[in-house]
Amino acid sequence: MDIEKATAKGSNGVPGVVMAVVNKDGDYVFKETAGYLSVEEDAAPIQFDTTFSVASFTKLITTIAALQCVERGQITLDEPTDKLLPELAALPLIEPAENAEQPFMLKEATNNITLRHLLTHTSGVCYDVMDPTVMAWRASRGEESMATKPDILKAFGHPRIFEAGESWSYGPSIDWAGFLVGRLNKTTLGEYCEENIFTPLKMESTTWRLDQKPSVEERLMPISLRMPDGKFVTGPANFVSERPIVDELGGAGLHTSVPDYTRVLADLLKESPTLLKKETVDMMFTPQFEVGSKPHDGEYKQAALTSRGLVGGTIHEGIRPILNFGLGAMVTVEDIKTDVYYKPKGTLSWSGMPNLVWAINRELGLAWVYATQILPWDDDFSFNLAMQFETKVWKMKP
Missing domain, CATH: 3.40.710.10 (DD-peptidase/beta-lactamase superfamily)
Known part of the structure; x- marks a missing residue:
């Protein structure tokens, strides 16, 4: 060519x-x-x-940041993140329903979410625009997709589509991992990466x-x-x-x-x-x-x-x-x-x-x-x- x-x-x-x-x-x-x-x-x-x-x-940059936290002993790959990310832990599961007036059902999730789940897209969260049932939930609230809104809790605070570890769905799992990095270090993901990734590698x-x-x-x-x-x-x-x-x-x-x-x-x-x-x-x-x-x-x-x-x-x-x-x-x-x-x-x-x-x-x-x-x-x-x-x-x- x-x-x-x-x-x-x-x-x-x-x-x-x-x-x-x-x-x-x-x-x-x-x-x-x-x-x-x-x-x-x-x-x-x-x-x-x-x-x-x-x-x-x-996502690669955020993965590296999260794994740096693991190396420091701030968190392990397989411990529950519930206390650090209570907003994520509280998200219900959503399933399609056959009722035209109520096209979805919500139920409480039972599996804990770990950092490994977040880094492998197995947490159950998805991009809202990629799942019709989640978009039906959005529509029921008078909302459109927020998949690229730079506000974690608003953009990704929607129901999950499966229990953690029970399937795979491309979505904002690594966004939540980045939010976790900020909380672990009492800063923002951007400030953390500037100090621990961008500056060491002279990424100006x-x-x-x-x-x-x-x-x-x-x-x-x-x-x-x-x-x-x-x-x-x-x-x-x-x-x-x-x-x-x-x-x-x-x-x-x-x-x-x-x-x-x-x-x-x-x-x-x-x-x-x-x-x-x-x-x-x-x-x-x-x-x-x-x-x-x-x-x-x-x-x-x-x-x-x-x-x-x-x-x-x-x-x-x-x-x-x-x-x-x-x-x-x-x-x-x-x-x-x-x-x-x-x-x-x-x-x-x-x-x-x-x-x-x-x-x-x-x-x-x-x-x-x-x-x-x-x-x-x-x-x-x-x-x-x-x-x-x-x-x-x-x-x-x-």
């Missing part, structure tokens, strides 16, 4: 992309920029230090709060929205645009650059990481679900919705045992190989809604980032380009 031609200016162009591959020393094995900040005729070329609204890329272009780092906002790539006819229009200002921010969302809302984010990935590749102990990083890459368990089956059932761009579009029954979840992201337990795509065993990866993807493989000693700002998620052009990029990455020498 001719990237420069595909991302050229004009009505038929596609917003630009930044791609990078980094090794455990933090050195770039490959980096490239192509195209422009938008499809407007006067759009400036995209730069390597362009900043992005990275949406669910945020990373923040939830753009007003605190104007240079990040000045370099922020605007989001472009692809219409049904394939043409682009200007999208929202950034993924989580509401201000003021009540809470930093641990699952979304972060703004960063590829140079900053690859510092985190490179640190996870190191024999002696800066942010975490090596044995803690080992846990991140360890599959958390037994094959055939309720959480494992739940992950597979949602894979077509959440993971197509992470597994080369190969969502079928045969891939069920290959997919698993580590702490904070998806992990592959076997190689995924097709005629056009390759993802090796032991790869930890996830995506961000504006069609961003990251992945890291410690055995190969490489990590990569693909960054753009296109909605809706799973844009075919971006998906195909990222898939081709990933396949080439794993054949590189670190």
Whole structure:
């Protein structure tokens, strides 16, 4: 694919992309920029230090923050979080009902929620917009979706869809984990990460709060929205645009650059990481679900919705045992190989809604980032380009 031609200016162009591959020393094995900040005729070329609204890329950062708390002995992965997060513990379970006048039923939950549940999306919380029964609950209150509202208790204080540990659902579990980090340290998630992640790695272009780092906002790539006819229009200002921010969302809302984010990935590749102990990083890459368990089956059932761009579009029954979840992201337990795509065993990866993807493989000693700002998620052009990029990455020498 001719990237420069595909991302050229004009009505038929596609917003630009930044791609990078980094090794455990933090050195770039490959980096490239192509195209422009938008499809407007006067759009400036995209730069390597362009900043992005990275949406669910945020989850990796929050996972690291939570695991730092575990290392300090502030909490364990498997103790109840009820006393620290009583608002979460009090959320009822919701089930669909056959009564048209009352389309849902609520009942009290019984299982305690742990940090491991939060970091593996097995707590029972979901994004409201992804579940019709939860949206019926919203409608009964005269509310619309609050999935990106930067206010934890309002956005994610809705009923849960299953008992903790009994299934898997992509949602705000890691947002609640970030809220927990703040409470454990008597601060906010943003302030905690600034001190314990961003400053140690010299990540000067990373923040939830753009007003605190104007240079990040000045370099922020605007989001472009692809219409049904394939043409682009200007999208929202950034993924989580509401201000003021009540809470930093641990699952979304972060703004960063590829140079900053690859510092985190490179640190996870190191024999002696800066942010975490090596044995803690080992846990991140360890599959958390037994094959055939309720959480494992739940992950597979949602894979077509959440993971197509992470597994080369190969969502079928045969891939069920290959997919698993580590702490904070998806992990592959076997190689995924097709005629056009390759993802090796032991790869930890996830995506961000504006069609961003990251992945890291410690055995190969490489990590990569693909960054753009296109909605809706799973844009075919971006998906195909990222898939081709990933396949080439794993054949590189670190």
